[in-house]
Amino acid sequence: MKTITSLASLAAAAAALFLAGCGKSDSTATAPAPTAPARAVPTEGRAITVVGNDSMKFDVTEIRVKTGEAIALTLKNAGTMPKFSMGHNLVLVESGVKLADFTSDAAQAVKTDYVPDKYKAKIIASTKLLGPGESDTVLFYAPKQVGRYDFLCTFPGHFQVGMKGVLIVD
Numbered sequence: 001m002k003t004i005t006s007l008a009s010l011a012a013a014a015a016a017l018f019l020a021g022c023g024k025s026d027s028t029a030t031a032p033a034p035t036a037p038a039r040a041v042p043t044e045g046r047a048i049t050v051v052g053n054d055s056m057k058f059d060v061t062e063i064r065v066k067t068g069e070a071i072a073l074t075l076k077n078a079g080t081m082p083k084f085s086m087g088h089n090l091v092l093v094e095s096g097v098k099l100a101d102f103t104s105d106a107a108q109a110v111k112t113d114y115v116p117d118k119y120k121a122k123i124i125a126s127t128k129l130l131g132p133g134e135s136d137t138v139l140f141y142a143p144k145q146v147g148r149y150d151f152l153c154t155f156p157g158h159f160q161v162g163m164k165g166v167l168i169v170d
């Protein structure tokens, strides 16, 4: 009985030490993490809906917006196949991103739903990865620069078979 008690108190002491350790690391964790400058996000915007499906296509492949326009972009996954084999997202990237490189990095980024961290600063807007019947809306400001901006699904293989489109800013 005595042994059990002392073991219990040892465990309690260890837990206390562990908690103290956690407390320490917490205070350092409040320091701002070095990240890319955050994009301003509007609270509302013009509603635009894009639907993806099991044939790996977006129903809208050309979206026209004004420079700096606030947009509320919704992606709907109208397919029925499971997310692990047929998930869809919609990722809008800055001009100058080489899509072949981007998609090969994206295919490796399983943990972040196929959106590679190192491209964070190059992504204008990105929906969640959606399973069948799901939808997600993202709010963003259109680029201030007139031009053509690619959007695509980064689920492995989908861009290659044509799950892509262009945002035209004028």
Ligand SMILES: [Cu+2]
Residues within 6 Å of the ligand: 052, 056, 086, 087, 088, 089, 153, 154, 155, 158, 163
């Ligand atoms: Cu897809």
